[in-house]
Amino acid sequence: KQEVTQIPAALSVPEGENLVLNCSFTDSAIYNLQWFRQDPGKGLTSLLLIQSSQREQTSGRLNASLDKSSGRSTLYIAASQPGDSATYLCAAQETSGSRLTFGEGTQLTVNP
Amino acid sequence: DGGITQSPKYLFRKEGQNVTLSCEQNLNHDAMYWYRQDPGQGLRLIYYSQIVNDFQKGDIAEGYSVSREKKESFPLTVTSAQKNPTAFYLCASSDRGLGAYEQYFGPGTRLTVT
Numbered sequence: 001k002q003e004v005t006q007i008p009a010a011l012s013v014p015e016g017e018n019l020v021l022n023c024s025f026t027d028s029a030i031y032n033l034q035w036f037r038q039d040p041g042k043g044l045t046s047l048l049l050i051q052s053s054q055r056e057q058t059s060g061r062l063n064a065s066l067d068k069s070s071g072r073s074t075l076y077i078a079a080s081q082p083g084d085s086a087t088y089l090c091a092a093q094e095t096s097g098s099r100l101t102f103g104e105g106t107q108l109t110v111n112p
Numbered sequence: 113d114g115g116i117t118q119s120p121k122y123l124f125r126k127e128g129q130n131v132t133l134s135c136e137q138n139l140n141h142d143a144m145y146w147y148r149q150d151p152g153q154g155l156r157l158i159y160y161s162q163i164v165n166d167f168q169k170g171d172i173a174e175g176y177s178v179s180r181e182k183k184e185s186f187p188l189t190v191t192s193a194q195k196n197p198t199a200f201y202l203c204a205s206s207d208r209g210l211g212a213y214e215q216y217f218g219p220g221t222r223l224t225v226t
Binding site: 004011031032034036041042043044045046049060091093098099100101102103105 | 116118143145147152153154155157160161170188200202204206213214215216217218219220222
């Protein structure tokens with residue numbers, strides 16, 4: 001059974017800092033890896049999706065990488081802003097292309 | 113506007129009562145999903161449906177039921193058999209036709225049972 005772990009559970013940084021969020025998964029036979037953002041009391045917003053054949057995806061100040069062989073994905077946020085404060089969740093999708101297995105998330109606080 | 117709607121945003125029920133949470137999407141997606149989120153935890157899959165009139169149990173289906181009579185609708189019933197129903201419930205959908213299966217989420221329903 002797939003297990004997804006995110007480290008650290010919480011992170012507090014000053015504005016402007018570059019940062020990396022980590023996601024690890026136990027079964028490397030994934031279909032894709034998806035990163036989400038969740039604001040308090042809200043639903044999830046999809047940030048980036050990396051298909052199993054890809055190594056990274058970029059959107060603005062966000063860059064996500066995927067290393068299936070080591071079971072790891074990272075989300076890099078450049079020049080962090082207070083508006084980036086949220087919980088970031090990663091999820092691994094199984095090869096059937098349906099179910100997502102989520103990590104517990106990293107709660108990010110960017111201080112002005 | 114295309115998207116996923118969940119209603120109501122907040123729901124309060126007495127213990128022993130069944131309650132149905134609504135999820136509607138106008139994205140023309142084939143697949144729909146229900147997740148449960150507890151404080152400080154990731155999402156856990158309750159049920160999912162890849163096509164109309166078909167659905168599968170997820171990891172925590174006990175005490176829940178679903179139906180998929182229409183492509184755009186996937187209601188979730190929380191029955192009195194669910195031992196700890198108070199949680200934040202999230203509905204999602206994805207388009208199998210695109211191949212990537214990127215999931216899009218609704219705003220969620222917070223259910224409180226007392």
